[in-house]
Amino acid sequence: MTPALEHFELLAEAEGDIEKLRELTLDLAVRGRLLPSDTSHWIKTRLGELIRLTYGKALPERARNPAGQVPVYGSNGVVGRHDQALVHQPCLIVGRKGSAGSIHCVTEPCWPIDTAYFVTAPPEVELEFLFVLLRSLKLERLGRAIAVPGLNRNDAYALTVCLPPCEEQRRIVAKVNELMQRLDEWESRRAKQRALQARLRSSVLDALVLAQKPEAFSAAWRHALDHFEVLFERPEDIQALRELVLHAALRGILTKSEPDDGSADTLLSHLGSERQRMRGNIRVKDTHLPPVSPAEEPYPLPSSWRWCRLGHFGGLLGGGTPSKANTALWSGPIPWVSPKDMKRSYLDDTEDHLSELAVEQSSLRRIPPGSLLFVVRGMILAHSFPVALTTREVTINQDMKGLVPALPETGPYLLWACKAARARILQHVERSSHGTCRLDTRRVQETPIPLPSLPEQRRIVSRLEALTRQCDELELRLRQADQAASKLTESMVATLVSS
Known part of the structure; x- marks a missing residue:
């Protein structure tokens, strides 16, 4: 042998x-x-x-x-x-x-x-x-x-x-x-090892979940990284880390409020006045939304934070589809976003593009840079709520909405907040008689979103981006290790079979 x-x-x-x-x-x-x-x-x-x-x-x-x-x-x-x-x-x-x-x-x-x-x-x-x-x-x-x-x-x-x-x-x-x-x-031994590994990983993740202050979370995070090789074996194991980081950030556990940050109440009032001004400038749809009642609050927030609704951050713009029969409408520089493009957090280009003529001859609206795009109709809503920030002016199709922030600097934080609210938003997905999924725009606008001060929003985004990069690096290491092991096995198997 x-x-x-x-x-x-x-x-x-x-x-x-x-x-x-x-x-x-x-x-x-x-x-x-x-x-x-x-x-x-x-x-x-x-x-x-x-x-x-x-x-x-x-x-x-x-x-x-x-x-x-x-x-x-x-x-x-x-x-x-x-x-x-x-x-x-x-x-x-x-x-x-x-x-x-x-x-x-x-x-x-x-x-x-x-x-x-x-x-x-x-x-x-x-x-x-x-x-x-x-x-x-x-x-x-x-x-x-x-x-x-x-x-x-x-x-x-x-x-x-x-x-x-x-x-x-x-x-x-x-x-x-x-x-x-x-x-x-x-195979049996490896299954037992993975079961033990899963219990250890669960213990470490529990420490992250139970952390109530930034110091406690940082200590639990360092512990997870120090024992990375023991705790994590498969790339998909990292997804749990991503979710924990995101939800900790939106509960105020990753960052501290500073005395000179300003108040969330002042920011909420400022958002209201900016929405009024923006409504006159670019004719966005600004729906009147009541404050979030205590019964609607998904979880407790730091004392300096407030709950508001997604629609309080800005106004909505819709989209449409120009005639496909007129090729002159589909040969220009203007990105036209549809659900199939919603695979990245920041959108700078799309698969399809429109001409200036397409915008001039239709009811299509130009969505400014820094706007939050999300899908409101399509089968992808059966399992996902795609959101993205635009980095340039775009147009969108009728299956999407664009929220133009009243304060552009809230955009990056709002992107993360919507990702964290994905499960709550998907609870409102409706299915038509032929199976198509759709979200009522009003229900999306009513989604409760935690509101910290602007300086703290910036710190949250910075911290999330840093920790997400670490998750990306960890996942890449696992994928490379898995691919290397698989290639080694395939190579030796091929050698044995051919010799």
């Missing part, structure tokens, strides 16, 4: 690598590479000349006796019990419909139904070796690409296989079973 397989645990580090090693074990086994072997005595033939795939027989559930001891097999395993057997000798069950190509080894009398084939071993073939052989052929890949995948036995019969003498078959099976057991044990 190749030395690499004697220490395969060293290869099984990336996600999916254990399954690759199982496939490698089967492949080497049927090629005579798993043990020292003289393959010149092996017989090369077609699978159809070696075995017959026999149709199972339909057995409706109402016709079965659930008190019976005979297992009833479908394409994906046992589906019931009966008191009679269709096949009385050891056999293999091969999925024909649904889980096409799946294989089960059955050593007791059984009843395969018509979604499966069954195979009995000919005298010159050990049943367990036949099990190894069929698994190595990856019959599931022959499943026809139709609504319900199906395995045509003629496709399987055409496959070329090699058959060693019976004694060698038994030795190969013993070695395969040994390695498969080691892989199972390694």
Whole structure:
């Protein structure tokens, strides 16, 4: 056996690598590479000349006796019990419909139904070796690409296989079973390690959640970074850190209020007067919104903060779609934002662009730089609430709204605040009779948003950007480590298979 397989645990580090090693074990086994072997005595033939795939027989559930001891097999395993057997000798069950190509080894009398084939071993073939052989052929890949995948036995019969003498078959099976057991044990150990890792990670994240002051949060954050290699293994583990950082920031836990910051009450009043002035200048829609009542407050805020509504930050502009039939409208420099462009936090360009003529001949409004864009209609609202800040003048389509901040300097903070409010906003998503998701604009405007002073907003944004960059770096390290481990495994597997 190749030395690499004697220490395969060293290869099984990336996600999916254990399954690759199982496939490698089967492949080497049927090629005579798993043990020292003289393959010149092996017989090369077609699978159809070696075995017959026999149709199972339909057995409706109402016709079965659930008190019976005979297992009833479908394409994906046992589906019931009966008191009679269709096949009385050891056999293999091969999925024909649904889980096409799946294989089960059955050593007791059984009843395969018509979604499966069954195979009995000919005298010159050990049943367990036949099990190894069929698994190595990856019959599931022959499943026809139709609504319900199906395995045509003629496709399987055409496959070329090699058959060693019976004694060698038994030795190969013993070695395969040994390695498969080691892989199972390694997989089990790794699952336990990940469970322990998850508990440790949960403890560290709890410390971040429970932090009530910036000093406590910073200490918990440093602890997480100091034990990063132990706590985090997969890139997706970092998402929990991102969420915690964001929600801590919007609760006033990342920053301190300073005496000369000014009050949130003064800022809220200033926003109101600026909205009035802006309404006259650029004709935004400014909806009257009542103050946030104590019953509506999602969580407690620092004493110097106040709750306000998203609509208190500015006025709304809508969008539309010029005629696609007129190509002259779609060949200009003006970005036209639609939901498909909402993949970044800051938008400086789009997939589609409009001409000046398109804006002049339609009711489209120019959305100024620094505006907050969000989606109000589309299937993406089933799971996400995309928001972005514009860095240049844009137009938008009818599935979106643009909130023009009354005070432009509140834009970056408002972007983060809307991300933090995503779950609360998505609670208001409605579905039409044909499944389209939509948000009532009024409900979005009414969303409660925490309001700190402007200086503290700037500190919050700065802190969030710094911690988010750290999260990006941590995620990149994990992805690179995962890719390196995966490439190492793939390289060694390819070397072993080709040599």
